Amino acid sequence: MxxxxxxxxxxxxxxxxxxxxxxxxxxxxxxxxxxxxxxxxxxxxxxxxxxGMDELLREAFTRFADRIVAVFDEHLSRAATREEAREAVTDLVHTLSDGPRRDLILAQELYTLAARRPEYRQLTRAWMRRSRELLERHFDPGTARQLDALVEGLTLHRALDDEAPHDRALTHQAVTRITAGA
The missing domain is CATH 1.10.10.60 (Homeodomain-like)
Known part of the structure; x- marks a missing residue:
């Protein structure tokens, strides 16, 4: 070293x-x-x-958000049709929720910080905007916003439900319902 x-x-x-x-x-x-x-x-x-500490935290959390956006991009860039995009969103939920618990904790720490401090809300808004832009490659802006919230919520629920996290079919059903009219 x-x-x-x-x-x-x-x-x-x-x-x-x-x-x-x-x-x-x-x-x-x-x-x-x-x-x-x-x-x-x-x-x-x-x-x-x-x-200072704020610069360190902002840069570290920006790095974390960049990595999660890259996971979104990896999944969504493969989709060529509406059904492939639905499958990609379903895969994304399961990849994130089955992934390292570390990522779930980091996301929650960032959300908590953002709830308290405006400069971190800016960071989370930028992260959400980038995620939605990737979803908008396949869906209209309103649907992309709903899907982004669904991804966040289902990821959290699947990761924290130790007894019986819902399966892929239920995730796909939720994605299909949100995107049916899109």
Whole structure:
């Protein structure tokens, strides 16, 4: 591992360590000292690379949102027909809800932060806008907005229902109902 300011991956390690820390302990447990230790960098690197805790959190959550948008894009870009788009949305719900619990926790931490602080609401609005734009490749804007909410809600419900999360057929039925008139 390279050391000093010449370490080209230091900033990336700090961002990754921030997301890992948030996933394990929540935003409330974040501190420069904890993130530096987790990233294996000197404490001074924190202020060298980031103007403060808000800049670090915004950049880390932006990175997280970018990755989720990329998952949306990966699924939706394969669809050529309306039915393929419905299948893609169904697959998306199941990919996200069956994926790493870390992603679910990070999303909820971001939503909680956004509920309290306007600068994070801007970040979540940008994330939702980008998700809806991908859905709008296949559906009108109103339907895309409903589908985006459905994806978020079903992902959360499937991920948290340990007893009997609904199956793919039920997800597809919900997607079809929303898109039937589109």
């Amino acid at each position: 390279a050391t000093g300011h010449a370490d080209p991956r230091r900033r990336e390690r700090i961002l990754a360590a921030t997301l890992d820390h948030i996933a394990e302990e929540g935003v409330a447990g974040v501190s420069h000292r904890r993130i530096a230790a987790r990233a294996g960098v000197p404490l001074g690197s924190m202020t060298y690379h980031f103007g």
